[in-house]
Amino acid sequence: MTKILDGQELAGFIKERQANLVRAMSGEKKVPQLLIIRDNDSPVIEKYVQLKKKYGDDIGVRVVDFFNHDIEILKREIKKQNLNPEVSGMIVQLPLKKKEETDAVVSLIAPEKDVDGLSGAGEFDSATATAINWLLAGYNIELSGKKIALVGRGRLVGAPLYKMFKDSGLEVRVFEEGDSLNSLSSFDVVISATGVPRLIKREMVKSGAVVVDAGTASEGGILVGDIEEEIREREDLVAITPKIGGVGPMTVAVLFDNVITAAGK
Numbered sequence: 388m389t390k391i392l393d394g395q396e397l398a399g400f401i402k403e404r405q406a407n408l409v410r411a412m413s414g415e416k417k418v419p420q421l422l423i424i425r426d427n428d429s430p431v432i433e434k435y436v437q438l439k440k441k442y443g444d445d446i447g448v449r450v451v452d453f454f455n456h457d458i459e460i461l462k463r464e465i466k467k468q469n470l471n472p473e474v475s476g477m478i479v480q481l482p483l484k485k486k487e488e489t490d491a492v493v494s495l496i497a498p499e500k501d502v503d504g505l506s507g508a509g510e511f512d513s514a515t516a517t518a519i520n521w522l523l524a525g526y527n528i529e530l531s532g533k534k535i536a537l538v539g540r541g542r543l544v545g546a547p548l549y550k551m552f553k554d555s556g557l558e559v560r561v562f563e564e565g566d567s568l569n570s571l572s573s574f575d576v577v578i579s580a581t582g583v584p585r586l587i588k589r590e591m592v593k594s595g596a597v598v599v600d601a602g603t604a605s606e607g608g609i610l611v612g613d614i615e616e617e618i619r620e621r622e623d624l625v626a627i628t629p630k631i632g633g634v635g636p637m638t639v640a641v642l643f644d645n646v647i648t649a650a651g652k
Contacts, residue, residue, distance in 0.1 A: 389624040395632035398640040409447040419650035420449040425480035469497040475650035476502030502645035513547035518637035536574035544580035579613035587614040594623040
């Protein structure tokens with residue numbers, strides 16, 4: 388029977404711990420605050436922002452949403468809030484509409500406030516990559532001695548997760564855009580984060596594998612992942628993330644963990 392890697396359930400336990408931490412901090416007159424920077428108001432982005440606001444409300448963290456179509460205004464706001472002691476952490480809600488500006492915008496966030504770990508030069512690891520680690524550990528998925536495939540080497544997931552795994556001595560291969568996926572079926576663990584809908588086909592995943600779908604794309608306003616839905620119907624896998632509630636809730640949990648840590652410094 389295939390185990391479901393339910394990130395929503397794990398995040399629930401983490402939220403309880405975080406709420407207790409924030410309550411303790413409030414007694415010291417510290418209120419953690421997260422600032423979201425964005426130029427994109429698509430339905431998918433709006434949904435992500437609202438989820439973060441709800442999470443913040445649940446644990447007592449203030450979430451401020453700064454939206455503007457003008458990239459230069461966003462840059463100025465980041466520089467301004469870098470100096471604001473009330474702002475514990477900042478994130479750029481990706482993708483920006485002006486994707487070519489991503490590096491320039493993200494790099495402006497002060498290292499101690501880069502709670503998403505996007506710059507790679509801050510004090511925090513990538514929130515999404517860390518979330519995948521937490522999710523696998525939370526369900527006792529053993530990675531040592533396993534062949535691990537990372538499909539996609541983006542800045543959010545693939546690149547930082549590859550570094551984490553390699554630093555831990557794990558056997559990892561990265562499949563980048565344009566690479567053949569014919570050999571994917573020989574891997575014990577498949578983690579995909581490309582944003583290409585249904586890229587991973589049923590026949591690409593072997594029996595007994597662990598599958599983590601960390602890719603998201605929008606088709607007509609509906610979120611879709613990297614893997615075919617037929618894969619989730621299989622009962623011969625060790626574990627797989629659900630269509631909704633896998634990596635996403637854990638990423639938000641890690642993000643707010645980083646915000647609380649930043650606020651406590």
